[in-house]
Amino acid sequence: PSSSSHSPMIEKEIPAAEKPRTFLREVDENTSNSSDVRARFEKMIREAQDSVCAAIEAADGGGKFKEDVWSRPGGGGGISRVLQDGAVWEKAGVNVSVVYGIMPPDAYRAAKPTENGDVKPGPIPFFAAGISSVLHPKNPFAPTLHFNYRYFETDAPKDVPGAPRQWWFGGGTDLTPAYIFDEDVKHFHQVQKTTCDKFNSDFYPRFKKWCDDYFYIKHRGERRGLGGIFFDDLNAYDQDMLLAFATECANSVIPAYIPIIERRKDTPFTERHKAWQQLRRGRYVEFNLVYDRGTTFGLKTGGRIESILVSLPLTARWEYDHQPEEGSEEWNLLDACINPREWV
């Protein structure tokens, strides 16, 4: 490979001075049903970004988000907000983006590997909009939170006349503590369940298991954290219902997470606790760079690198052959990452 062989599948982004009303292409601002979902989803994620950032700044009590707006000449763009070295959070990123792109066959696999053995490989135009956030606190007893809600459409395949465009929703919210406080994890999962149950009583058990499966670090035989909910390629339901569900999930981030942070942010800790948190952040890096679909998809399609990798912690650590002492608090966390538990 060389610089010249770096062929991004989407255009290079350009910094923008101001936030546009919409990142959609003009042609998508008409009233066809598909465009309507695109526009409503963009509005939802931008409102969620505002409300989550406001809540994080209020809870941090010191740090402020830095905002970067960018767009692409052919349509699409995004708003990245990062709070670094705050009072409570070491690094907190909340991004929204709208992407018009061409999927290379391998990135298409990364975005949608299942149920598609029948799709012929070949570049496929796609639309993607999403909100993505990772919040890494400083205190080792305060957990990391990740959430991401996204809407995807591919164009109708040109070589299959009459075939429809595909659409699907994906997303999830999951918790990654370095130490377990049962009441925290139960509260977190209960909020996910309550949100799911408003729409479909199958959702929580199904998406909880999907989350445990998805965040599996195969080479370690353990999960990144203690899960939550995760779903992808979701289209076997009414589109309006799924849009409402994704909206409700995004709106439940604050009540699921902030009460835990308030309880743990000032807990005294030692170097041992900090080192363990740093080791678990190393695992976070391993998962995101090796397995995470959004990350690998973004790296392959030439997305905005700083936005994609804002999910990585400010600092991480790898010790050779570290083994927590059996029965210790660290061992308890690791055990729960190896053998997922039912929390509600």
Place this chain on the structure above:
Amino acid sequence: PSSSSHSPMIEKEIPAAEKPRTFLREVDENTSNSSDVRARFEKMIREAQDSVCAAIEAADGGGKFKEDVWSRPGGGGGISRVLQDGAVWEKAGVNVSVVYGIMPPDAYRAAKPTENGDVKPGPIPFFAAGISSVLHPKNPFAPTLHFNYRYFETDAPKDVPGAPRQWWFGGGTDLTPAYIFDEDVKHFHQVQKTTCDKFNSDFYPRFKKWCDDYFYIKHRGERRGLGGIFFDDLNAYDQDMLLAFATECANSVIPAYIPIIERRKDTPFTERHKAWQQLRRGRYVEFNLVYDRGTTFGLKTGGRIESILVSLPLTARWEYDHQPEEGSEEWNLLDACINPREWV
């Protein structure tokens, strides 16, 4: 994925109390030419491990290597040596391993992606032996060194009667400083060139460029470090000559690296220098987890994880959108990672 879907292509390793004379299968200890190369290569890498570890301990003046020996019931095994938190090195790993395995199609691509469009996918038994080392110093002015020399053989394909087994050599030695001292980089590259020139005057220019190409972090548009030499899939030469070449390369690690460490290990530094070193170590992690063939091959085939990931630094850092000031020392390093230079 779940625990049960974790299907390593090689058996689980077992800790061993003592180092065996050889990790080869008994059947490979006879005198056929192929086995002879296997045995001679194993002897070479084990001697190189001893001499490099002795030189590192002497230069460190405090830290000692911890040794782990492991083997697999069906043959093969390895010796991992790690020095952690020494006086000079933060983390230094020097591993040798001998692996008998079955290549899954995707790992086969990771191990040998070129010139093999014609090889039918399907599990292929292979033999691999190698020495692999990453040495991360504490001082931000003292560079990280990586070297790896390996010998590969696949079995003759069963479904193509008369087709021979394949063999090839791979490897390289490369330098990753956080700050450039011209005399250091020139010395390092001069040693590589002198070593190469003893065998073939084409080797240094060809392997220097190969190294610049290989350690390219595509999503960043920059290289991991300042290169050295790299080659892979090398078999278009006499096998004995390539074995002698790999041996000479391994033996040149100490004279190429230790004089640089002696000059830089005690250089005074500030928090700014340390933070930049940590950011560059973040890039090191990105390259190894996303692109490095040995790492991705090892993770996919179910290799010994702690040995594979000993290459990761003890600590690393990711700041959002960090840009070194134009004209600064940090900018100079980044420029050399983006635009490779000729050092000799």
